[in-house]
Amino acid sequence: MVNHVEIGIIGGSGLYSLLDDADEVEVETPYGPPSDKIALGRIGGRSVAFVPRHGRDHVHPPHRIPYRANLWALRSLGVRQVLAPNAVGSLRPELGPGTLVVPDQLVDRTSGRVQTYYDTGCAVHVSFADPYCPQGRAIAVAKAVEAGWDTVDGGTLVVIEGPRFSTRAESRWFSAAGWSIVGMTGHPEAVLARELALCYTALSLVTDHDAGVEAGEGVTHEEVLAFFAANVERMRTLVGSVAEALPAERDCVCGSALDGVKLPFDLP
Template sequence: MAETDGTAPAMIGVIGGSGLYALEGLEEARWQAVETPWGAPSDEILTGRLGGVPVAFLPRHGRGHRLPPSDIPYRANIDALKRLGVTDILSVSACGSFREEMAPGDFVLADQFIDRTVARAKSFFGPGLVAHVSLAEPVCGRLRAALGAAAAPLELRVHPGGTYLAMEGPQFSTLAESRMYRESWGCDVIGMTNMPEAKLAREAELCYATVAMVTDYDSWHPDHGEVDIQAILATMHANVAKARALLAAVIPAMGAARAPCCHGCDRALEFALITAPEARDPALLARLDAVAGRVLGRGPGA
């Protein structure tokens, strides 16, 4: 319900990537199962409050890292968070770097994506209800700015923008691919999980921002050679502590109430539904009760 000043209750969703399987410091913390029309999410979701702000934490790969990138149930994950009342998503993930200055241990607040995944369901919509949302700016600038502001006093090495290349995996890049992404395509970092996650968040009218934690230089760097998984794991563990500090700072600063997104992320479906009402598939409409409830006038999103 909207407040008299135009704000509404906020709930911050955190999707934890490799190494980040729990969020410390939550009050009233409890793990809970969430059922979705798209199947089970990656794991139960840890809910609670951090600095008085409602939070829902979801380990992307499941606790213990059970799920490879291609088998993560992206649609179920986003639906489950929306169903719980999440309004904003902070995504945390490990990545490789194509830039000398984006060194292992640095964080990159990516603002663009190139999607090279091929084996994943990328939309909640389809036959029976066609929808087209804008992804020109796939990351919410408001959330990205909040992350940058929270990182400053922590003395983290944070890069305020960059293009994230999402690859299918689970193998790392060949040398030829790494050089192409870096030199011809102008990408800055590479990972396996932020797509279709960001696309689905936009379809669900959720503000989304990512914290890409650099673990390595992929395979292009002449002084580092091929990706070394042991080195990656060591850097990843150090990054997780820094990521927790960043989340502990940014979530209370965001507050428990929010105004409508100044970038329109929370209204992405306003004019996106193309299929005429009389031609819409009732079965698909029922599955969209949380994701598109606001524009369909049904379910928890209405």
């Protein structure tokens, strides 16, 4: 097993490949196979592992993505920092399509998804007050602004179960609560990363206004994919620049998430 990769990237809807010159590996995990083969390559001077969240043919709906396998596989390859681009809907009129939100908070509105590695053997509780890596967030914001993105530093991502989109009433409820964007895949990905003491940074591209924000027929899957596809090269470039800028040595709180915790098994 390769055990030297620095940075993991989990590609969202429309971002099914990232590395132009890559080797592919199959990784076995205690939680089954990841979403797809993992591509190994380099971005600048950094070693990178890329996995398409939904699979290259978009075969995994949000509630069936093998989240535990994906994060475990990345850690087993040596990854300690994860970038997670994803497509989201806006819950605020001022956050229009094309806006890049780098969220600092998360609300879980999913149901039935396994969201922990530690469900047997002993009770393991990790701090999740701040779900995202502060270093990764700061670098992502800086690089996005530098590249000319309409960038929002902070905001709350509410994650719904899917695969359906929100009703207008649900969308208005989320907006009234003060949340910024809505998606289907940011959880349990972020908490699983924390349970493995990984840094995790979300790069959320607004593809549409959610159903309760403006009049119309509501968002469709085809529209989301089409918008993301139109921006995929720009997103690839941004992800690459953020990956290159991530620190070689971590000094954030993410790496100490499991300090003093007795685990029921050894991590890879």
